[in-house]
Amino acid sequence: MPVNIKDVAERAGVSISTVSRVLNNGKYVKPEVRAAVKQAIEDLDFVPNSIARSLVRKKTNLIGVIASDISTSFFSSTLSYIEEEASRNRYNILVGNIKENLDKELNYLQVFKEMQVDGMIIMHEMMNKPIERFLSTLTIPVVFCSAKPSASVNCPSVNINDKQAAYDTVKHLVSLGHRNIGFIGGDTREISTGQHRYAGYLEALADAEIAVNPDWIGFGNLKMQDGYDIMCSFLAREQLPSVVFAVSDDMAVGALNCIVDNKLRVPEDISLVGFDDSGITETVRPKLTSLHQPIQQIGEMSVDILIKMIEGNAPGVKEIVLHHKLVERDSLRSLL
Amino acid sequence: MPVNIKDVAERAGVSISTVSRVLNNGKYVKPEVRAAVKQAIEDLDFVPNSIARSLVRKKTNLIGVIASDISTSFFSSTLSYIEEEASRNRYNILVGNIKENLDKELNYLQVFKEMQVDGMIIMHEMMNKPIERFLSTLTIPVVFCSAKPSASVNCPSVNINDKQAAYDTVKHLVSLGHRNIGFIGGDTREISTGQHRYAGYLEALADAEIAVNPDWIGFGNLKMQDGYDIMCSFLAREQLPSVVFAVSDDMAVGALNCIVDNKLRVPEDISLVGFDDSGITETVRPKLTSLHQPIQQIGEMSVDILIKMIEGNAPGVKEIVLHHKLVERDSLRSLL
DNA sequence: TTGAAAGCGCTAACAT
């Protein structure tokens, strides 16, 4: 039933090599022969079998993407830019959504390897030994997107400078007269972005000679609910912070909702600053001031670097650091 | 460099068929031989090439998914459930994000076919002739997820009853004393869900003997910005509706923001009802009352039906209609 | 400018 190159060859009265040539726009095909073959392809609704092609060419044009949670605003945006850039370059993406499940991640890595993907993009940085080991035996290129691999894994990454970004943000808060600055952070054990953003916060505080107040520091998993719960715990303290910096927009929105649900106002009672500058910043009121990551550029560059590596024009990139900036909206007020 | 089944066979001192047998957990392998082969596989870090396997088995375990916009709250949730259910059944998903671009859709359909996907899920229902034609010549199963194919395309679909859902919602508004009921709809030209939801709205109005007021009716593309703009146009009318029903949560949130930005209150001045009951309903304040689609079930059943068709246990399903219900939160008030 | 033939890595009869 399924028609193959041989059927086309027969109908056009040529050999399969000739069909292959017109399929691949090869030279050395007489115009009339080419036309006849094209006609046969059309007549038969023939579509070449790229599995067979991949087998001989050892190239699938497949990119495996591993994301921690595609239903999240930051990841779904990034993924959509990755998809677009890949498709523009005639690559297809296979997605693995691991929801923080490292077994699932290892399994996906394995499956992607079996599927002979030409390369992988990892948007997740929790690691364990088996994953590290797997990655180090891998011969295809991998790039980390908005995540940094642990030192033992030698893969390029596309990122902003997380520590500097957090530092700059907190410094800005200080310049606005804030001294009671709460922090809702990400996981600092296994996640380098979590560590770096926290380090930036601490350093900015130290530079401004502000003592850190553990009452206003909490850590979560970047989700809205985490932000909500942590903010609630802040609200239970004796004294309130004048501003809270959350290292994801989702957590900042969670904090916002907690504040509003407790009949306080943003930014009149408490100011709020998020991180990522994802779409959600403009879906809430007040609109969220947020540290901007160039999401589109991050997604696109990850793909571009990966493709360059795949196609052998390895640029020897180790790490790409992109610009960040604070985008001011309505959730932050000056105390001056 | 890449190690294959032959290398394993040599190292284990057996034939490639034996290796193949242990790879596929075949019977008729002596325990000690099996162990030796497993050892060789481990020693060599061998991973079977599923491209080659697919070529002979004529089965890729790949599902192609076409979505209109994965950065949207409804689609990214649905996609994440699809991914989970597929992965649970050892299928991988290839995603094509078409952003309403029908050329891109046709191209993806073609590429998916070349890649020999075992089946496709389409979460989009705009059609044109070439796509219809392509779909009708396709011999692999396709299921429409939260979308209905046009009559000429004979594929199963998983849906709620959109017309009934809209009807029930509007009837409920009437029962709460509302008679000035605005409507923010989806595209009604090529999109059947758009048509059905609008039809449900009109019928409920007719049943309640309420005249339709075109001042309060607008159509958009299901996005937040559309909802915002349409709501703004309603606000410019002489009289305001007491409630507005938007056929996507994103549009409802857009409407909410427009209202808030214009210093009116929800639900005191205008009530709001959304559609989908996606995550965004709980990220805004007031929380959005919304017509619930069973997103998880829709995603999972789409995959299950598709896999059944792929694996030949065709259940002869034409259409699956799932239950809807209105989830009441804080954006709708009673006038009674 | 075209065709014949080898082979990509694997599975699945068929032999043994």
Add this chain to the structure above:
DNA sequence: ATGTTAGCGCTTTCAA
């Protein structure tokens, strides 16, 4: 219980 062999549908030398 194991090995031999013929493909799967294509690309790609190489020869004509």
